[in-house]
Amino acid sequence: MHIGVLRDHSVKRISFAYGDGSYSIIGDTMEFGSILPNEFIEILWDKDKVILKKGTTTLGRFNKVYLIQNQPNTHLVLTAKEPVVKPRKYKDDFEISVTSKDILLVNLVGMDNYLAGVVESEGGGGKNIEYYKVQALMSRTYALKYKGKHIKEGFDLCDRVHCQAYHNMMRFTPLIDSAILQTQNIVMLDEDGNLIESYFHANCGGQTCEPQFVWNENIDYLQTFVDTFCIYTKQATWEKRVSQESWRNFLESNYNFPANDTLFASRMFYFEQKERMAFYLHPIFGIPLRDLREEFNLKSTFFSCVPDGNDVLIRGRGFGHGVGLCQEGAMKMAKSGYSFEQIALYYFPSVHIVNFEEEQFYRQLKSGL
Secondary structure, three states: OEEEOOOOOOOOEEEEEEOOOOEEEEEOOEEEEEEOOOOEEEEEEEOOEEEEEEOOEEEEEEOOEEEEEOOOOOEEEEEEEEOEEEEEEEEOEEEEEEOOOOEEEEEEOOHHHHHHHHHHHHHOOOOOHHHHHHHHHHHHHHHHHHOOOOHHHOOOEEOOOOOOOOOOOOOOOHHHHHHHHHOOOEEEEOOOOOEOOOOEEOEOOOEOOOHHHHHOOOOOOOOOOEOOOOOOOOOOEEEEEEEHHHHHHHHHHHHOOOOOOHHHHOOOOOEOOOOOOOEOOOHHHOOEHHHHHHHHOOOOOOEEEEEEOOEEEEEEEOEOOOOOEEHHHHHHHHHOOOOHHHHHHHHOOOOEEEEHHHHHHHHHHHHHO
């Protein structure tokens, strides 16, 4: 996998230091020894090339710099210095080049090491192994389905949440590594044998969301349902205040809401959502809840509101888009003794859990008969 890292930052200067194994340093086609214990290199953006330094010695300007591990399964420590980002550890190799405005960092990482980083970034440490297994299943399915999503930018996937969070190598628990190995090559397919849309989110607030409410897309195996496993977890409920002036201005300027009409004005700040809906107040106004969530940085679209003083008091449920697997619900199910297959099928009924390599093999064998 080619994963673009530190994509939330425009990096102009970065250092790579020894982690737990030496790395060969290659500038274009020239080799400059290795990064050994207590050593580091620096890379600086310089318009159309990168400047490579080892310690205080400048080695030259290059189109690409490669850092290749001399032993398998070792890691480097990355520290962005412009802008300053706290150190991160990554396994496997690196390719460093430039864009028109910054350094392009691509981690050339094996699937298992990539998934371990994703599972930890998404779920943290201290969870039940069955949760780690189902998160690995989700993330592997996504990675294989969307490999090449950023190919025009020079990598397969990035480390931001619109792909999958991937912030560093596994460090909390060996259970993550074990979960990756125990589910190796296992993915989810739909009725037609295609990799599914393996969406997941932090907390659904007690009811999952229809994909069409978020992306205007119907997906047969993702229908809304009541989820009782997440309703008492830490992100199940929330509150936020927004000024009535801001709320009103947004509705008026973007959707021509008739705020000067006495009847409609009296309803503007009152909204009750017992079950998930797509639109604010009524579909006739054409105000998608997803737009309100984005504008006011709300945790979810699953909220109700009332006027309170000069504010709109918003009481919400859940965290995230609500489509697919609810991570806190899955954690609760795993803790309650459910297997990763049972958890996956609870959130994705009617899908098939299969070994992807075996499925591909039999499909090729069948097509050749």
